[in-house]
Structures are given as C-alpha cells and as structure tokens.
Amino acid sequence: MNTEPKSRGLRKSRVGTVVSTAMQKTVTVAVDRFVRHPLYKKTLRRTSKLLAHDEEGACRLGDRVLIAETRPLSARKRWRIVQILMKAR
Known part of the structure; x- marks a missing residue:
C-alpha cells in the first residue's frame, strides 16, 4: 500500500482588481487577459469576473489581489x- 501523502497538484492563480465587496466574505475580482x-x-483585452x-x-x-483556485465553496x-x-x- 502507498503510504506517501497525496499531493494537491498545481493550483491556478490569477492577479486581479476587486470590483465589488457587496457580499459577506465574498469579493468580485476582475481578471484581465x-x-x-x-x-x-490586434491584441484585445478580455475581462473575467470571478467570485473569491x-x-x-x-x-x-x-x-x-492574488487569488488561487480552491474547492467549490458555493x-x-x-x-x-x-x-x-x-x-x-
């Protein structure tokens, strides 16, 4: 049996700007790509709004802010x- 601890793998991370703080314990972050x-x-800017x-x-x-991917919270x-x-x- 394998006794090594299971690794969590590589998590995605993004840098964005907080655009809304209207919810409790949740912010909306706009991430540009x-x-x-x-x-x-032509280079175009695309914006995604992510809840963090x-x-x-x-x-x-x-x-x-720097945000990282995690398990589904909602x-x-x-x-x-x-x-x-x-x-x-």
Missing part, C-alpha cells in the same frame, strides 16, 4: 484571496 485576434493580429472567498473581509474596492465561488498586493488609494 490579452488575446490576439486570429485574422487581424475573503474570510477576514480585508479587501476593499480597487485593491490588487455555486459560483471557486477562488480564494491569497494576498493583497496593493491597497487602493
């Missing part, structure tokens, strides 16, 4: 706040 148009080769768990309620509107919430990179002014 850049894609190239296949025909015209904020246990302490430390995040404020406009903060730059119907749409699958990310958690790892670190606040830059506080909003």
